Amino acid sequence: MSINRIASVLAVLALLSVNGRAADIILNEYNAVDSNDFLNGGNASADDDGGRASDSYFGRVRGNGGDWFELVVIKDHLDIRGWQLDIYENKILDETLVLTANPIWQDLRAGTIITVSEDVPSDVSYNPAAGDWWINVQANNNGDGLYIEKSSFPVSATNWQLRIRDKAGQIVFGPAGEGISPVSGVSGTEIFRLEADPDATITAASTDYDDGADFSTFGAPNRWASQGLGKLRSVVTPAAGASLKVLAPNGDEAFAMGDIVDVKWESTSVTEPVRVEFSIDNGHSWTETYPANVGNTGSYKWLVPLVDAPQALVRVSSKTRPAVYDVSDKPFTIVSSPMASAMTSFFGFSL
Incomplete structure (x- = not known):
């Protein structure tokens, strides 16, 4: 050779x-x-x-x-x-x-x-x-x-x-x-x-x-x-003993623009106020809800923004310990009308 x-x-x-x-x-x-x-x-x-x-x-x-x-x-x-x-x-x-x-x-x-x-x-x-x-x-x-x-x-x-x-x-x-x-x-x-x-x-x-x-x-x-x-x-964890968990919306839901949606979460060893934010681009950028959440009651009534978003998320985080937070497990969808929302939830895709 x-x-x-x-x-x-x-x-x-x-x-x-x-x-x-x-x-x-x-x-x-x-x-x-x-x-x-x-x-x-x-x-x-x-x-x-x-x-x-x-x-x-x-x-x-x-x-x-x-x-x-x-x-x-x-x-x-x-x-x-x-x-x-x-x-x-x-x-x-x-x-x-x-x-x-x-x-x-x-x-x-x-x-x-x-x-x-x-x-x-x-x-x-x-x-x-x-x-x-x-x-x-x-x-x-x-x-x-x-x-x-x-x-x-x-x-x-x-x-x-x-x-x-x-x-x-x-x-x-x-x-x-x-x-x-x-x-x-x-x-x-x-x-x-x-x-x-x-x-x-x-x-x-x-x-x-x-x-x-x-x-x-x-x-x-x-x-x-x-x-x-x-x-x-999973190699990165928040402060030991403290955690937040988003319960809703937590993925695959469909909401219409202008809906009032209950954002829900549970807290473990977190008594301080929490910040509620949403993302319309799969977590690339975040916007705090308006009016801002007050306290840590486990629930916030969120006015869904007037924008189509096939990859929306919610994040809840401690206002004093930002490393303690949680995000929706999977994206949810924001669509233009209640009818579109119902169709998206039923068929599993956006219209």
Whole structure:
């Protein structure tokens, strides 16, 4: 066997070894929607199937939020300062993004979601103990370079792949993406996502990676059925002996705009006043109810906002100990009328 042949075989074996190894951090989702298209095609009003495929953060917009990809931290207390993100298109290395030595990368908790985006400004308000598990960093040629180097990057439907290397250049994960798993099929009106709960068994070759066109979730758990991060995030607990539990709404309900809904919770070793908040974008942002809740009675009558929201949540937290909180177990839906609310509850999807 020739030296070149031996080298090729060794390279393939090395790639297979990496793809078969559990990683400390994994690729969770990326946006392959072309800049002139919508998720699942169509136009701003409807997709190719007559629905309104959208992203939980961006909504239904052309390009589905632009160039972005999403990672999930698997190993607790992970330090990724100086790590390198290699971006491939059609098996050709296009760009390497390097994370800086900023302390935000020094102690990541298991279950953290990291998004890298060209267009969305950086948000590093990250505080898992208070329920904020998301870090977004903006990478483009005009960026500030505080968290990731100043460099634009592509994300596309042309066999896009990501490889993650540590500070020393050792491969941690990947390449992962179209051409590895799935082998093909990610189109310019789709996203790539992990359709499983992230854990240490996920590798770049996992068959749970697939394309999708119904929904994308920039900065939030994937949605095809429902992705759970609770097991990973159980490493972070609130103050010992103190807890809050949201009882209602707690997921899968449907309410009409303007409804008066009883938000209910139970407290354990929490006697101080609590804050009641709601999110219409699957937990990306939160708004305190108005008027603000007073005391800690276990119930609050909430005026449902006048906005369509397929991914709404409620959060109840201590006003003096923000690490003591609870969120609806699953999203609920806000629709435009009582009839739509009844139909959504009966059939299980929004009209």
